[in-house]
Every structure is written in C-alpha cells, then in structure tokens.
Amino acid sequence: MHSDHSLPSTLDLFAGEDRQPARTEQIGEQSYVLRGFALPWVARLLPALEPVLLQAPFRNMATPGGFTMSVALSSCGTLGWTTDRSGYRYTRLDPLSDQPWPEMPAVFRELAQAAAMAAGFSDFMPDACLINRYLPGAKMSLHQDKDERSYAAPIVSVSLGLPAIFLFGGLKRSDKSRRVPLFHGDIVVWGGVDRLRYHGVLPLNEGHHPQLGAQRINFTFRRAG
Ligand code: SIN
Ligand code: FE2
Numbered sequence: 593m594h595s596d597h598s599l600p601s602t603l604d605l606f607a608g609e610d611r612q613p614a615r616t617e618q619i620g621e622q623s624y625v626l627r628g629f630a631l632p633w634v635a636r637l638l639p640a641l642e643p644v645l646l647q648a649p650f651r652n653m654a655t656p657g658g659f660t661m662s663v664a665l666s667s668c669g670t671l672g673w674t675t676d677r678s679g680y681r682y683t684r685l686d687p688l689s690d691q692p693w694p695e696m697p698a699v700f701r702e703l704a705q706a707a708a709m710a711a712g713f714s715d716f717m718p719d720a721c722l723i724n725r726y727l728p729g730a731k732m733s734l735h736q737d738k739d740e741r742s743y744a745a746p747i748v749s750v751s752l753g754l755p756a757i758f759l760f761g762g763l764k765r766s767d768k769s770r771r772v773p774l775f776h777g778d779i780v781v782w783g784g785v786d787r788l789r790y791h792g793v794l795p796l797n798e799g800h801h802p803q804l805g806a807q808r809i810n811f812t813f814r815r816a817g
Contacts (some may be wrong), residue, residue, distance in 0.1 A: 594710060616710070619760055619772060622784035624711040631777035633703045634803070637752070639756055641723070641809075644668045647694040647815075648686050650725045656680070662730040663793075669696040669817045671720040673739065680739050682816045692726050696721050701703035703779075704748045706812035711781035713740060713746045718813035724767065726756065726796040726808040734761055734792040737806035737814065746783025752811075753804030761790035776801060 598780055615627040627663070650664035653675045671682040672693040686693050690802055700721055708716035724732070744752065750756075751774040761769030769790065772778065782789060796808055 597675045598750070603748055613794075617772075619770060619780075620786040620789065622712065623782035623786040623789070625772060625774070626707055626710055626779040626781070627775075628777045629707055629710065629779045630703060630752070633699065634752065634777065635747070636699045637697075637703070637750075638803070640699050640700075644694040644697065644723070646674070648689070649690075650723075651688060654778055662726075663732055664725040664727075664730075666723040667692040667721060668700070668723065669718065673720060673722045676781065682739060698763040700811065700813070703750065704811075707748050707750070707779045707781055708746055708783075711746065711783075713781065713783050715814070716745055716748065716813075718748070718815055720814045720816040722812040722814070724810040724812065726754070726793065726810070728754075728798040728806060730797050731795040732793040734759060734765060734790045736788050737812075738788060740814055740816045742815070743815060746781050747785065748812040748813040749780045750813075751780075752801045752809045753801045753806040754806070756796055756808050757794040758817075759792040759794065761792075763772045763788055763790070776803075 601666060619625055649668045650666050652660050652664050654660055654677055655675055656679050661739040674683055674687055684692060704718050705716050753776055755773060756776045758772040758774045759769040760772055761767050800806055
C-alpha cells in the first residue's frame with residue numbers, strides 16, 4: 593500500500609504510487625492521461641466521498657429519450673448535473689431531496705486543480721463534480737460535455753476502482769475514437785481546443801478491486817456555471 597504522508601503539490605512530478613514519476617500520456621493537443629496521479633490522494637478521497645453519498649445517493653437517471661442510464665449518478669458542488677425526461681441540465685438542488693447538492697470536499701477540489709495544473713490549465717475552479725458509478729455491464733455512450741455555460745475550463749476526470757476502456761473521439765460524433773484503458777488512480781484532462789471532443793466508456797468488465805470491490809467510480813470535475 594502507498595503511504596499518504598505527503599500529498600503532492602501542483603508541481604510534483606512524483607505523484608504516483610511508491611513515489612514513482614507520474615507518467616503523462618498525451619492523447620490530444622490539449623488532452624492528457626495522468627497515470628496514477630490520484631493514487632496518493634485515494635486515502636483522503638474515499639472517506640470524503642462517504643458523507644456525500646449519504647446526502648446524495650447514487651441513482652439511475654432517465655434520459656430525455658426515455659432510457660434509464662446504466663451508470664448511476666450523484667453530484668457534489670454548487671451545481672449538479674441531472675437528466676430526466678425533459679432534458680439535461682445543471683441544478684442547484686438535488687431533485688431527489690430538494691436540498692442543495694453536498695458541498696464539494698476540499699480534497700476533491702484540490703486534486704482537480706492539481707491535475708488541471710499538471711495538464712497545463714491553471715486556475716481551474718470547478719463548481720460541479722459529477723460522480724459516476726459503473727457496475728459490471730454499465731457503459732457511457734459517446735457524448736460531448738456541453739451543458740456548461742462556458743468551455744473555457746477543462747474537464748478533469750478521475751478513475752477509481754475497476755479498469756475501464758475510455759473512448760476518446762474527435763469533435764464530430766463520426767470521428768474515429770481512440771481506446772484508452774483507464775486504471776485506478778488515473779486522471780484524464782481535456783480542454784482548450786479539445787474541450788468538446790466526444791468521449792464515452794465501454795461496458796465495464798466483471799472484476800474485483802481491492803479497495804472498491806466490483807465497481808468503477810469516476811469523478812468528473814467541471815466549471816459549469
Ligand atoms: C463522463 O463522461 O461523464 C464519464 C467518463 C468516465 O466515466 O470516465
Ligand atoms: Fe462526459
């Protein structure tokens with residue numbers, strides 16, 4: 593197990609488990625996979641996630657087209673992303689409780705900012721963190737993140753638990769997409785000229801992760817408002 597005594601600064605190149613240099617893979621002009629970047633933070637992320645999920649439990653939302661998403665969602669931050677029969681949008685209240693979404697834990701925001709910085713995006717101030725839970729079989733179809741007020745800020749996407757194949761496409765749905773395996777602790781950041789690239793996740797395979805069991809959890813940080 594990794595120790596957690598020194599959390600990385602935003603300029604720390606040694607963000608991986610066992611203090612190995614984090615490996616950065618460029619997957620677009622302004623898109624990066626930061627391998628293992630979140631590993632030193634996991635021991636603080638998971639306890640912070642618990643009260644968030646008590647307040648705003650995972651739920652399978654309906655799409656405007658009338659399907660139920662296989663990925664279960666929650667959110668924290670001042671804005672939460674929701675979907676129902678009338679469309680996709682950000683809301684200040686959790687429609688399940690009619691209460692504000694849980695506050696974004698400081699450690700979530702700090703990780704998102706550090707990852708954005710490592711990918712060349714300074715001053716990232718996320719106000720929304722979508723929390724996706726994939727059980728085996730769950731998938732996310734190709735889509736663009738375009739419900740945000742501005743596209744100036746990047747998307748920062750943290751993978752925890754079971755591995756998944758991330759699809760990273762182009763600016764048109766029909767563009768060929770690249771398959772990027774994502775593992776526990778990896779972070780993908782895309783922004784700037786790549787901000788509106790299509791992306792998705794292939795159906796999750798069965799498996800068991802030592803810390804998270806038979807699931808993958810993804811945090812997607814955005815500046816939505
Ligand atoms: C998303 O696009 O909201 C999720 C991406 C992922 O689960 O890696
Ligand atoms: Fe997305």
